[in-house]
Amino acid sequence: MGETKHILIVEDDPVVADVVAACLEDAEFETTITSSGQAALNIISDTHVDLCVVDLGLPDMDGLSLTREIKSRTSIGIMILSGRGDTTERIIGLEVGADDYLGKPFEPRELLARVRSIIRRTQPSSAQTTTQTTVSNGAQRSDMSFIFDGWKVDLASLEITGPDGMQPQLSNSEFNLLQAFIEHPNRILSRDQLLDLVHGDNTPAFDRSIDVQITRLRKKIESDPKAPKFIKTVRNRGYMFTAKVTRD
Numbered sequence: 001m002g003e004t005k006h007i008l009i010v011e012d013d014p015v016v017a018d019v020v021a022a023c024l025e026d027a028e029f030e031t032t033i034t035s036s037g038q039a040a041l042n043i044i045s046d047t048h049v050d051l052c053v054v055d056l057g058l059p060d061m062d063g064l065s066l067t068r069e070i071k072s073r074t075s076i077g078i079m080i081l082s083g084r085g086d087t088t089e090r091i092i093g094l095e096v097g098a099d100d101y102l103g104k105p106f107e108p109r110e111l112l113a114r115v116r117s118i119i120r121r122t123q124p125s126s127a128q129t130t131t132q133t134t135v136s137n138g139a140q141r142s143d144m145s146f147i148f149d150g151w152k153v154d155l156a157s158l159e160i161t162g163p164d165g166m167q168p169q170l171s172n173s174e175f176n177l178l179q180a181f182i183e184h185p186n187r188i189l190s191r192d193q194l195l196d197l198v199h200g201d202n203t204p205a206f207d208r209s210i211d212v213q214i215t216r217l218r219k220k221i222e223s224d225p226k227a228p229k230f231i232k233t234v235r236n237r238g239y240m241f242t243a244k245v246t247r248d
Helices: 014-026 037-046 063-073 087-095 108-122 172-182 191-202 209-221
Strands: 006-010 030-034 051-054 077-082 100-103 145-148 151-154 159-161 231-234 238-241 245-247
Touching (some): 006 014, 006 037, 014 030, 100 108, 108 172, 172 238
Parallel strands (some): 006 051, 051 077
Antiparallel strands (some): 151 159, 231 238
8 A cells, every 4th residue: 555554543441452452563554643633633634644544532632523513623533333234323323424434343354454454545646647547436537628517527527517606525435426427427336336337346235325425425525415416316216417417
């Protein structure tokens, strides 16, 4: 993966924190441990962090609130690590911005595999400085841009500009999802097809995460996310991007 990646572990159980750190350090990651949500935000503000491993039960801040706050400030990858392993908690974690969710107790090798997968998915390749860019799912991202209904999507700069000139901040996964839609307009795409287009071989274990990502994307590009104009749900089949798309 190139240079050493820095993982911030936000965990109030020192035993668990040490186990996570040892697992990651054995794989040549750099780690920092804190038990405080506020301290985590301070570290992120002052230090480069590639990924956060966040426990939900922190003494000063709920882990879901911390996840939401981190995602509002940065595009850092986040994996929630928690003993609350039911499906509802997983969905809530993904809805507030987590990239993955792993329950306790955990297998260290699975933790490591998921951390590596998140980093591949959430961090742009250094090749993105060229006009032909390899994205995390192995597809090629060119220097072309697209227009739909007053929106402009620039694949090279990873920027999207609305009709009002505002540029909403999309995570790498959200941008990949939008790219998948604008490259396949007016075509029904199943969840499996979207997962393959967005993540390729790095598909998250929790496949309903595509629904969460679509919810997030709708909030950023739809004037009314509850009555979407662009990303339509096709019952029992998947989703379809209905806007007219042209190359700029």
